[in-house]
Amino acid sequence: MVDGAGSAQLAVLIDAENIPLWAVELLLAASAQYGEVRVRRAYADWSGSLRSWKKTLQDLSIRPVQVFAAVKGKNAADLALTIDAMDLLHSGSVDGICLATSDSDFTRLAERIREGGLAVYGFGEEKTNPGLPAACDTFVFVETLAAAETLPTPAAKPGQVLVPAQASPPTPHPPEATGETTTVMPRPDTDAPQVTAAAPPKNKAKTALVAHATRATTAELRADTALISRLREAVTTNTGPDGWAHLSTVGLAIRKHPAVVLKTYGYSRLTDLMVATDLFELQRNGPGTAGPVHARLK
Secondary structure (H helix, E strand, O other), rough: OOOOOOOOOOEEEEEEOOOOOHHHHHHHHHHHHHOEEEEEEEEEEOEEEEEEEEHHHHHHHOOEEEOOOOOOOHHHHHHHHHHHHHHHHHHOOOOEEEOOOOOOOHHHHHHHHHHOOHHHHHEEEEOOOOOHHHHHHHEEEEHHHOOOOOOOOHHHHHHOOOOOOOOOOOOOOOOOOOOEEEEOOOOOOOOOEEEEEOOOOOOOHHHHHHHHOOOOHHHHHHHHHHHHHHHHHHHHHOOOOOOOOOHHHHHHHHHHOOOOOOHHOOOOOHHHHHHHHOOEEEEEEOOOOOOOOEEOOO
16 A cells, blocks of 8 residues: 555554543554544543543544443443544555554554554653553653654755754743643654644643763764664665765654664754764755755765
């Protein structure tokens, strides 16, 4: 079904009882880098404490799947999500499934989807048990999305080398009555238009630390032989006939287990980290800020 870069058909299945509301728009925007999101569903007993989700679900065109908790202690929503995931797996209508949950009970589901030949993209909080991220082709911590840099990289002409953007961490708007704040993020590892979304409450100490992390220098990056080896391999194995590798493909390659976590080096964009190593050339082949970025070894 996939006939070109970015043409994969995806389904996003959200475990609303195990993913924070502020992360929904962020993860939905981030999932778009892997393909076109055709199915959007969120599972929960909406008659309970999750009524605050209504506006977000309507604004983002996410279909709420109502699952009544008939017996206390039994998570019927998890079962409904699993059934739908298996239906999608065997329908042939999608190329990948995004599981938005921090519940490690979905580990076997992720493994089964992957065994069935579909890509599995996970989104969850940092508290997620390591088993679930390991079962996914790619797993993104939503705290990392919230801490993403906000300024876009200026457009580059064909053949022009991109330089790292010196962006400051996002400045949150005043909190509303819900206790949440708002921030702005770009799609990870691309220079696509920004998306406005809700950010976590201020007491997310880990998120604040990530946003203000000090960037590793060129010398420090080069000293990390494991990192440099992964980057070189990702570029060389995905190089096309023209000698360039699509940056989104490189990003997917380094996220496979064990994943390269950009925030470890103080970066939230792959573009900036690769330029900082001074080992790669990067160029944009399309007009404006939305053109695809390609990389090659110097």
